[in-house]
Amino acid sequence: MKHLPKHLRPRYRYLGVELRGHPDTAIDRGAFQRHLWYAAQNLVGDAGSAALGLEVLGFEFVGGEGCAVVRCRRGSVDRARAVLACLGEVEGERIRAVVRGTSGTVRGCEEKFIHAPGGVSEERTVAFADADRRAVVREDGVDVRVGSSYVGATHLDT
Template sequence: MKHLPKHVRPRWRYLAVGIEAWPDAGIERSDFQRALWFAAGNLLGDPGSADAGVRVVAYSFRDGRGEALVRARRGTVSRARAAVACVSAVREHPVRVCVRGVSGTMRAARERYLDGLDTPERRSDVAFDGDARDGVCRGENVDVVAGDDGWVGARRRDCGTDGE
């Protein structure tokens, strides 16, 4: 089969997406893709979802943080951004998803908006609720183990871990 001429090929835009979840969440690429398709289908309907053509082309997730590169057709970027914003849970793990930027090539999107994943600092001396607890520190954010209830998100200054 012959290749299509350049002016007939579909044009794509690439959305750089940041993902945050609790540190014990294990989210695979296929799980995120399924959640994205489900969100796009619910928001845009089947024809709109097919027109936008959202697809995860690159993905990495580790220790509660991740990045993805999502491909969308040119002209449907605003609808694709809205669909990404509708993702609130992946495999019953609550997530925070944000679009960091949009680019015309995968390379430019990676260089400008995806900074790689830093390794979070696991600590066992996080002061929270009058007790020392286990926690995971990522920059200014601290995720504290709250017993059987799961995790609680806080800031370093709330937990007394400033400057350490």
């Protein structure tokens, strides 16, 4: 079977997505893909979800930080960004998905917007809410252990 001519092939755009969760959060590519499809169906319906054609091509998530390359059809980038903004949890774990940029190729997306997760972070004791608590300190914030979960804070809060 012959390939379609270039002018008849579907055109895609690639979104570079930064993922952030609590330090003990562990999710995989399949779970992220499934919840992305659910979010698309809830926001734009079944027909709209099929028209978006969302697919996770690259995924990495380690220690509460990660990144993904999400493919969508050209002309539907705004709706795809809205779907990613609606994604609040994966497998019961709260995450934040932020689109860092859009590219016409996977390679360009990875080079411009995808950075290896697992930046400089350390675990130490901080003063928070009138008590000494264990926390994971990152470059841009602090995740303070309160009870059995984490509370996000800034460096000025501790």
